[in-house]
Amino acid sequence: MxxxxxxxxxxxxxxxxxxxxxxxxxxxxxxxxxxxxxxxxxxxxxxxxxxxxxxxxxxxxxxxxxxxxxxxxxxxxxxxxAADVAPTATHPLGALADALWELKSQAEAATRLINSPEQIDAIARAIRQAGKVYVIGLGEDGIPARAFATRLSMLGVLTVHYVDAALMQAGVCNAVDDDVLFVFSEHGQQPTLCQIARRVRERGGHVVTVTRHTPNPLRAHAALPLLISAHDGRRHVEPLLYQSAVLHLLDLIFVLLCETSDGHRRTLDENLDHMQDLLDG
Incomplete structure (x- = not known):
């Protein structure tokens, strides 16, 4: 390495x-x-x-x-x-684009290293076996949460997505054994999300957290934590690297679900065809 x-x-x-x-x-x-x-x-x-x-x-x-x-x-x-050396380009915008691409690539590579293949397999397996998958993310964390919930729904996975912690508190009252909760929280500090995770665990469900690679209260509740490594000293750049690394990791899980389940892939094809029919109509 x-x-x-x-x-x-x-x-x-x-x-x-x-x-x-x-x-x-x-x-x-x-x-x-x-x-x-x-x-x-x-x-x-x-x-x-x-x-x-x-x-x-x-x-x-x-x-x-x-x-x-x-x-x-x-x-x-x-x-x-290579990215630590200033990129060369004929136009300043090209240099900026090259540098940003390299930083995102580094964040994605570092994130992939700290999430073992066995962990990714276990999460995909938990989704396949789940009766329901709950998904929540607050604020900016709601962006990847919504995208992931939509993709799971397209695969035929029964997905319950909320952007409100109070509604999710009520929703997980119906959680049962083998249900899965995905909680997106960059810093993992929100007490309400910890309460939701605890409630799902008490009902026999699996908790998957998506947070930075730091000790935090939410991560302590996870049976299957997903960890993100993305750093930059510029406040306008670091969030971009974090979101890019999160999306890359979720894309990996989505592709794994498609590649390992003919049923999921057929359902996705059918849903895509239906959507195209609606657009064409």
């Missing part, structure tokens, strides 16, 4: 000092050859031992091994670190 991709994937679980080291390495990978551990520590205002511990936490013997691995990755023209 690329060291830069590993750093991005693990960043959410790092301490404040570790995140400072991580951000410096991600932003300056192509310059790291000239930095000793002491120089890096001085640049960040931390101790040299913190740099060494950071390297060892990532599975390296020490900082020299980590530095060598990052320098090698940065030197590959088609490698993970």
């Amino acid at each position: 690329s060291p830069l991709l590993r750093i991005r994937a693990e960043r959410d679980r790092m301490s404040a000092i570790e995140r400072r080291v991580a951000d410096f390495l991600l932003e300056n990978a192509h310059l790291l050859r000239d930095y000793s551990s002491q120089q890096l520590a001085s640049a960040l205002g931390i101790s040299q031992s913190s740099v060494v511990k950071f390297s060892q936490k990532l599975g390296y013997k020490g900082y020299p091994d980590l530095k060598y691995s990052i320098v090698q990755a940065a030197a590959r023209p088609d490698g993970e670190a």
Whole structure:
């Protein structure tokens, strides 16, 4: 695994000092050859031992091994670190588009790494076996929630989608064994969503949470958590990376459901045909 991709994937679980080291390495990978551990520590205002511990936490013997691995990755023209070098384009808009595409690709790759294939399989299996799938997301989290609920409905899955927590509280009173609740919440802090998740668990249902890769109250209620890794220092960019990574992960689950169930795929084809008939009419 690329060291830069590993750093991005693990960043959410790092301490404040570790995140400072991580951000410096991600932003300056192509310059790291000239930095000793002491120089890096001085640049960040931390101790040299913190740099060494950071390297060892990532599975390296020490900082020299980590530095060598990052320098090698940065030197590959088609490698993970290619996006850390300013993109070339004949028009500024082209450079901006290339940079945004690379950032989204990195977020999607890091997110894929922290959600194991076994976890994705388990979620798809839970959906196939569910009598009902409840879906909720508040605010901006409601955007991917609505899109995912619509796609499940197109597959013939009985889907209950609410954008109001109070209505969902009432709705999950009808939850039974093997029903599934999808809860979308970037930071996982809303107490009402935790209450809804707890209620579904008490009724024997499965709770799937979609949150950032950070410890949070909502994630603690999940039998099947989906974790998102997406970072950028610009407040207008980071939400775009998060949403892109969420949608990519949901697309993967949707395609898996289609590929593993002839029934779902037939129902989707029928629904698409009906919709086209309505449009043509």
